Every structure is written in C-alpha cells, then in structure tokens.
Amino acid sequence: MNAEQKSRGMHLRMCRQKKKMTLQALSELTGLSAGFLSKIENGVGNPSINNIQKICYALGITANELMATKTSDELLSTANDHSSYVLRGNERCLIYNFSDMMRFEAVYEGSPHFKINIMTLSGGANEHYNSIHSYDEFGIISKGTMSVELGDGTKYDLVEGDCIMIRAQTPHTVVNTSPEACISSWVEIYEDPNAPKTT
Template sequence: MDINKVIGENLKRIRKEKKMSMARLSELSGISKGMLSQIENGETNPTINTIWKICSGLDIPYTALFEEEEAETVTIIKKDQVSLQNLDDNASLYLYYGDTNQRTFELFQMEIKAGQEHKSVGHSLKSEEYIMVLEGNLKMVIDDKEYDLAADDAISFDANQEHTYINTGSDLLKFVLIIYYK
C-alpha cells in the first residue's frame, strides 16, 4: 500500500465531491496550492499537521484521507499492515480503523518514546477522544489540567480542545486512542 497515493486520491476525490477549488482549499487550510497539488499527485509525504489542516479545511475526519475500500466483512489487521504517521521524532500513530459511512470513529495505536510528548491542536469536527493505556505511564494535559494514567487506565474527553500526551515513564508508552465523531 502506497499511503501517499491513497492520501492523494482521497484528497482529490473529496475536494471534487465538495466542489472545492484548489485555491479555496488553500485558503481554508492554510496549505499552499503547490503543496496541495503535490499531495494530490502522491509526490510528497505530508506531515500530520498538514493533514490536520487539510481535513479542517475540508471539514472531514482526519482518517478520511487514509481510507481504502473495504471488501470483506471480516477483516484482520496486522500492525505491519496499518498506515503509520510519524508525528515527530518522538511519537508514532498507527491507524487501524478510519471513519467511514458505516463507522463514526477512528481507532489508533499511539507510541511515544520515553520522556517525550506530543501536542494535539484539537480536532476540527465535534468529537470525543477515548484512551486506554496499554504499556507505560501517560500524563494527559487537557485545558491546563493534568491527569496521570498507568497501564490499563483509561480517560475520555472533548477532543476539540488542545491536549498533550506526555510519556512520564522510562520505557516506550503505548496506548489505544479512539476518536468518536458526534
């Protein structure tokens, strides 16, 4: 699977379905027309922030750009088959299930290196985030409040606000992250 090709094809299809010009999407997302063109043609590997901005401009869920057609009613997904987004040098996001017409949630596994953090600007669509820690220690900062979680702990919150994931442990932090769209 060439993820850049999938992103590009979905971006072009969704933009055209919304009857949106490249110039208009550029205005709404803050991404240059040249960069949008490169993404649509699968010529570049967009950053997670670029994808969030594009999705915000299109008013679509983040994973809408990663979707591939599902043909089977039973699907097994192995970690080496999922799309990976390196959020930065310290965090990785694995997309297992994206939002579809039949599914109003996205399911990810996130990994953050020891002592590192990742900040999310919040999601463009009205949504809730559900997290369950698999391994390690997670400190969530939401609306300037801190919440400490260990393995098997869970938290949920309004995902439209800025929030930060911090690995406070000495090992790799792994957690399941579900974004539910209302």
C-alpha cells in the same frame, strides 16, 4: 513517489473536490500553502501528522478516511460483517505510520456510531502531536505514560489504566512521557444523525 503517498494524495483530492473546495480555500483554512497541498495531492509531498490533522479538520473528515489505503472489501467493517471474531495484533488495519514515531491502527469500524483505534507513540522521542476532531474521543492508556494538553492550557499526565474524554472541537496535544512505547486505545464517538436534538 510511493504507493502510500499516491493513495493519500488521491484521497485528499477526492475529499476536497467532494466538499467543492479549492486548494486556495483549503490553504486558508489550514495555514498550509496551496503549493504544498498540491504536492500532497500529487503524491510528492510528505506532510507531518500535525499537518494531516489540520487538513482533516478543515475538510471535516477523520485521518482514517484520508490515510486508509485498503479497499472497501478489505476494511474491518466488511471483512467481519455480522459475525463474532478475534482480531490478532498483526491483523489491524494500518491507518498511518510516521517514521515509526506514531503508529495509528484501526481495530473496529463496523458501527456508524463509533470506531476504535490503537495509537502507539515511540519511547523517548518527546514528539508533540497536535489534533482537533469533529467527534468526541475517549482514550485509555494501556502501556506507558502520556501527557495530554487541551487548547485552554489544561494539562493531564496519564498513566496505565487512566482514561480521558476529549470533546469534539477541542484542540489538544499528546506526547509520550515514558522512555518506552506508549500504547493507547481511542474510541471515536459519532452523534446519531437521527437522534432528536436536545436544546
């Protein structure tokens, strides 16, 4: 059992218990067996990124919340509180790295309204990553090319400089379509809970 798996398992158990959800209930929502979920919570299961996304969606949390291994004092939101700063490439907060195929890093998390992450997909792998979020997500391709397919079958081929808005609750699949790494920035946009509701 490595430290990352152990930390992820503890976070998963805490999030599930906070929602007052049993392993069986989480199993039914995700389609993953209760035994497999138990292994993850005990730090011995190693879920794929697609299974991580299923778990996060079922719990109503972000992958950042489940995967981050830094303490609250180390998070970007508190390390640079109320000051201008430069964040170097090697100072990003690693959220997860799946076998160097998909790397997800936080670069800004100091606002209750949005977070900014960098996603790097390795080149030539042709791996498909499925996702669905409870928040709107705005993506910008900064290097390489990417294909994004929405749950309704709509497909977009994106190149450097292209942007995409993916609305909350929209299933989508991303894949790197270039031989080199595809690097993109993603803004998670959260509703203001105090904003007046529009009808």
